[in-house]
Amino acid sequence: MADDNTIELSAPAAADDGNNNNRKNNGKRRLSKRERKNLKKQKMTSSTAAITNTAVVASTSAEEKHEAQATLPQSSAKNAQPTLEEYHANYIPAPPVKIAQETSDSKSLGKWFPKASVIKSSVSYGNDYLAKLEKEKRKLQKNNSNCDESAAAIKEPKASLVLFYQYVNPTWSNAKVDSFLTYLTNIAQTHRTNIGGRIRVSTEGINATVSAASRNNNDDDDVVDAEFEAAQTLRHFTKDLQNFDPEAFADTDFKYIDGLTADRHFKELKLLPVKELVFYGIREGDCATANNIDAVGESGSSTKKKKEVKGGVHLEAKEYHEMLKRNDAVVIDVRNHYEAAIGRFDGQMASEKSDEEAAGGGGATYIDPKMRKSTDFTSWLAEEETKQKLEGKTVMMFCTGGIRCERASAYLNSQIGNKVKGVYQLKGGIERYLKEFPEGGFWRGKNFVFDKREAISAGNINGDGGVIRKDASSSSGKKDEEKMLEWGAECAKCKKPWDRYIGKRKCYTCGVPVLVCDSCMSQSSSMKKKKKGAAEDVESIRCPLCVAEGVTVPAEDVEWTDNGVRGRLRTSSFSEGGGEDSDKKAPADGTAKQTESKAAKSVLKWGGGHAKKKRDQRSWSRRPCQFGADCVRKDCFFYHPERESKSKKET
Secondary structure (H helix, E strand, C coil): CCCCCEEECCHHHHHHCCCHHHCCCCCEEECCHHHHHHHHHHHHHHHHHHHHHHHHHHHHCHHHHHHHHCCCCHHHCCCCCCCHHHHCCCCCCCCCHHHCCCCCCEECCCCCCCCEEEEECCCCCCHHHHHHHHHHHHHHHHHCCCHHHHHHCCCCCEEEEEEEEEECCCCCCHHHHHHHHHHHHHHHHHHCCCEEEEEEEECCEEEEEEEEECCCCCCCCCCCCHHHHHHHHHHHHHHHHHHHCCCCCCCCCCEEEEEEEHHHCCCEEEEEECCCCCCCCCCHHHHEEEEEEEEEECCEEEEEEEEEECCCEEECHHHHHHHCCCCCEEEEECCCHHHHCCEEECHHHHCCCCHHHHHCCCCCEEECCCCCCCCHHHHHHHCHHHHHHHCCCEEEEECCCCHHHHHHHHHHHHHHHHHCCEEEEECCHHHHHHHHCCCCCCEEECEECCCCCCEEECCECCCCCCCCCCCCCCCCCHHHHHHHHHHCCECCCCCCECCCCCCCCECCCCCCECCCCHHHHHHHHHHHHHCCCCCHHHHCCCCHHHHHHCCCCCHHHCEEECCCCEEECCHHHHCCCCHHHHHCECCCCCECCCCCCECCCCCCCCHHHHHHHHHHHHHHCCCECCCHHHCCCCCCCCECHHHHHHHHHHC
16 A cells, blocks of 8 residues: 555566666655545545544434444433443453563653653644644534534543552562562553553552543544543552552542543553652651550569551541531641642531631631741641640641641651541542532632643643633633632732642742743743843742742752751851851751852752753753864764754765
8 A cells, every 4th residue: 555655656667767866665655745635635625524524424314323332331421420340351361470571761860860760642732733723623614514423423532530649558669669669660661551650669659540441542432432452551550559468458439530631641550669648747756655564474464555556547538528517616728838829628618607716717727838848747746836826626637639738747646646636637638628518518629640641620620731711711700710819829920819729830939830920921932032031020020928038048059868858058048258158058048158149948859850951951052062073972862953964975
């Protein structure tokens, strides 16, 4: 069969052709530019006609299609939720780890993840592809009277997500961790190639966000339901995990989110070996509490103390919702402040109560520790003001998916557990709560998530991620805008209400994400094009925490150790005299000796520094190498025009 740019010739025609350069041994010749253009038009016309015919056939043979779908899983019905048995139909177990091949695809993703594995997904859908499908749908609906059938003729791919974590007891050995990583690599490379996401693995267990997308290369598209295919892949993947260690994953809370647009799928799967699933700087022994146990020996009964980790009591969403109504409770947001700025649990404080209760606030009091990162939790809990707020209260905790509450609640129990009425945490986090209360319950605002959805809210499980549309609004009314301003959800530059983290803007004094509206982002981009450095006021914006605390020292001017928890002063930023001051550690309150400059208590470093390395390499690749043709490095980062011209000649 001929390819797109060649056409088959008969033997006489080939003999009459005098141009030997255009003749090939297999009887094909290259098409001219005009012929290729005409051929492309013919293909587009035939493709549109085929889709239109499919829509007509779909409308005229509805009964036959209904009979055919009767044999499909119940997921093809719009309002039917497939059972686990239906998802596990046709399940093929992943190969056991004993015969899995060792992978040599590990690569460094910065100093935090020196031995990560990155496996590309076999499917990936961008915004351009989905916009093209939407355009074709509108075109068919405009040209055909049967709008629904015409739109259904174009199969739209779908994606699903599963969020879960699992602490294991007893902890895994290093050999088992290596075996597990090999097992996951084998699954992604050869067995379930349409998955993506991020998986952190340590001796403590696993913390994962995994996506799956339907494939778009099936000839039987009218038989395969895209949403069911993506959802089924993830159910099969979690079944693979249970096969690896049935005891560890027996009670794992897998949170599935199905029916998402295909651009919510990760284009690659990253396997990240780590020392701690969530970096608090808290090991299991640091949050263990001593309990009295009776032990009987030869000399009779005796009492001794045994230390064990005691986390918060897990509450289902409905139980947590009821406890939020209690006036003797406090609810601690274990997330970072930039997450709390766009959404939180404070609806209970303004719920419908009597005038006397409403005047007193009513419901659990919301507390934001105002952390830049999880490692700030221990220092916040050690403050005397914090202990006074929590003493004698019923302590409730929540986070995005539940994992951050595990260590935080256990640490709180070990420190002040005897001074509070009890410690409770939301099972499954905000994700589970919003699924149980689709209208929001006591939740207000958006839930910041660490996947392609960006942020979700009540009634919006697909999230805000992606391109900002012209008709999209960051809020839904004046009342919401006032609430956003009260939380600090505003553009860091123009101060208008805004609740989307776009453009990867970071606070230049502590590194956390900052809110910058689309208008200010556009102005920044246009200024950069006109004059280099003109957008300095936008690039050097600070987060609300740094503004409130008076932090002015850029994060780049502080050497941070221990994952950004402790800092070492640099002469140029903190003192005028230099000398010994440059080697002294920063004071706990962030102030610098001999000057009024103040550094943040902690800074957020993204990805262990590999992103900066990539940016440097891109900038170097645009600079001509000073050695020119005499450069002996084959992997030189700098630009070599002579090598580029040589490679073009070879191709």
